[in-house]
Amino acid sequence: MPEQESISFTEARCPVPLSHNEKIVMGHGSGGKMSHDLIRRLFYRCFNNPILSVGDDAGVLDLENGGKLAFCTDSHTVLPLFFPGGDIGKLAVCGTVNDLAMVGAIPKALTTAFILEEGLDMTVLADVVASMQSAAEEAAVQIVAGDTKVVEKGKTDGMFISTSGIGVIPPGRNISGRNAQPGDIIILTGTMGDHGIAVLSARGQLGFESEVKSDVAPLAKMIEDVLRASSQVHVLRDPTRGGVATTLNEIAQQSNVGMVLQEGKLPIRPSVQAACEMLGFDALYLANEGKAIIIVGKEDAERVLEALSLSPYGKEAVIIGEVVKNPVRRVLMKTAYKSTRIVDMLAGEILPRIC
Amino acid sequence: MPEQESISFTEARCPVPLSHNEKIVMGHGSGGKMSHDLIRRLFYRCFNNPILSVGDDAGVLDLENGGKLAFCTDSHTVLPLFFPGGDIGKLAVCGTVNDLAMVGAIPKALTTAFILEEGLDMTVLADVVASMQSAAEEAAVQIVAGDTKVVEKGKTDGMFISTSGIGVIPPGRNISGRNAQPGDIIILTGTMGDHGIAVLSARGQLGFESEVKSDVAPLAKMIEDVLRASSQVHVLRDPTRGGVATTLNEIAQQSNVGMVLQEGKLPIRPSVQAACEMLGFDALYLANEGKAIIIVGKEDAERVLEALSLSPYGKEAVIIGEVVKNPVRRVLMKTAYKSTRIVDMLAGEILPRIC
Secondary structure (H helix, E strand, O other): OOHHHHOOOOOOOOOOOOOOOOEOOHHHHOOOHHHHHHHHHHHHHHOOOHHHHOOOOOEEEEOOOOOEEEEEEEEEOOOOOEEOOEEHHHHHHHHHHHHHHOOOOEEEEEEEEEEEEOOOEHHHHHHHHHHHHHHHHHOOOEEEEEEEEEEOOOOOOOEEEEEEEEEEEOOOOOOOOOOOOOOOEEEEOOOOOHHHHHHHHHOOOOOOOOOOOOOOOOOHHHHHHHHHHOOOEEEEEOOOOOHHHHHHHHHHHHHOOEEEEEHHHOOOOHHHHHHHHHHOOOHHHOOOOOOOEEEEOHHHHHHHHHHHHOOOOOOOOEEEEEEEOOOOOOEEEEOOOOOEEEOOOOOOOOOOOOO | OOHHHHOOOOOOOOOOOOOOOOEOOHHHHOOOHHHHHHHHHHHHHHOOOHHHHOOOOOEEEEOOOOOEEEEEEEEEOOOOOEEOOEEHHHHHHHHHHHHHHOOOOEEEEEEEEEEEEOOOEHHHHHHHHHHHHHHHHHOOOEEEEEEEEEEOOOOOOOEEEEEEEEEEEOOOOOOOOOOOOOOOEEEEOOOOOHHHHHHHHHOOOOOOOOOOOOOOOOOHHHHHHHHHHOOOEEEEEOOOOOHHHHHHHHHHHHHOOEEEEEHHHOOOOHHHHHHHHHHOOOHHHOOOOOOOEEEEOHHHHHHHHHHHHOOOOOOOOEEEEEEEOOOOOOEEEEOOOOOEEEOOOOOOOOOOOOO
16 A cells, blocks of 8 residues: 555544554455454444444335335455356345345345456456346346446456445334344255355366356345245345354344254255365355345244245255344254254455455 | 456346457546446446436435435545545545435435455554544434455555445425526536645645645535525536536536536636646546536526535635537637637546546
């Protein structure tokens, strides 16, 4: 960085004590413990407001007419831009659509801001844009505003895309990571880790051939069908960066509950399992881009599974565990050998630039 | 870029014919002719929808209750991160607040997505975040959702910030670049080029000392006061990248009108004028981040100027010209020597990474 940056002209001061020795590291973008630490220490305290501090995938605003609006954003820095099953454009649109769906909103409109690298092939941009439009059409949203910046060669890897979205939450819905209750059932809508392994494969980092495709998909329609089938859905969350393990820990903290997972029930493709074993990864921590965790009152679990079975993105949905009382908000796993282990949040960073 | 990027896995195809020989260049991010060409050729055609194609600073959506919502986005890549009068955080919040104000919306909420460089001092991030919050408070908006990604050292210059915003447009308002009418008066709310020269100065590229500060400011309150003072405001637009000249050309094209400016009326600080003369810049093309162009029915021009005079950001507002009939949508300038010259859009790029 240029040395000017150490000269701050900013008069506003953040109420958070920080030392110059503390640096941003890749782990701050992992979605795991370090990301949460940064969010809690800096963003929640500086941007201090009750909407942000809920900690769900989108901020929920009360409209003057009594309705509710969801509003969310994500930047995308995935490398490479194209990978089996998707690309940065599809990822950007699906990620935003899914964040809206995860607070029970029906997505209405997106914006997109491109940071392009000087020298990028115009056809690469056109392919990404076409892919965004295709995903937007599937999700029944329009891209209503945008922005384009260009930075010097080397200052991105082709492009970064930031997308934001708004959606309308129908009256009476109250979906939040705060709402899990002891006795609730935890459903995962499909296999774990497909996206993470597909991106690694596209980078040539697997060291062997793999046919794993990213699961990147817009889930809004499937989620809407689930919410129409059951009024007992308490929590929705897509296990992206940090994977299923980190997402469940987030919910446990937000809701002040514990969880018990059944190891034998966790869905994983054999090819993903094989890649994980060779590379020493735990699929519980790998990113998914077309999956949801659904926490539902016990009596409606079957009803939700039935609704999911009608969607191409929910056919492999299974119950993976349940919510329990636990004052220290632990996520526990019953292993195949009947022992119990603690499933913690992701520490550090295992796969940078995955989304 | 890694070679994988030439292998597209995307099945969707853009309806725009492009050749592999065509590359993204810095001018595509200038806000001038090349930006407009990219937007018209690629984004409007691929994302094809009537809200985007209006071409205003924010997309305007009809709400189910008859209200209107404005939704906008911008990425910020300014270099350096801190400059006299502001920083990337203040710029991001003000840019988004102003884009909402320019369609007549009252800003309600923002989101922010950070792309951080590995190794960034945490105190630099904290200063930027504090500055964002300070600008958000002045503009009476909350930052309700966010995202953080981290990329490897060298892949940004400290950070990029993408902000998005939503605002509510009160019933009966119809502000758009399409609404300029022959006979309307063109008001500029203050001096030209302060932001551009302040950033150059912070880069050490002026070659001499300068006390010029960026004009970066949230204009929503001032604009709201103007709109309450007059119902004859037809167009609002902030002349950021590409400057006053490019912005007026945009409006002329959207409204199918011509414009005649009076060179002697164009407000410019002596220090900015001096810098422009030394560097060979025309201040008409320099970026402003705290100014608005207001096009208003002749009968209300004085009323608007009076409202502007009450704001710290509008004290130097002046009439710079008027809207005329012109089938070829030209912006003309009456010079001090009584001759007339054509004022075109910015061609190419004069100051990259200015916002």
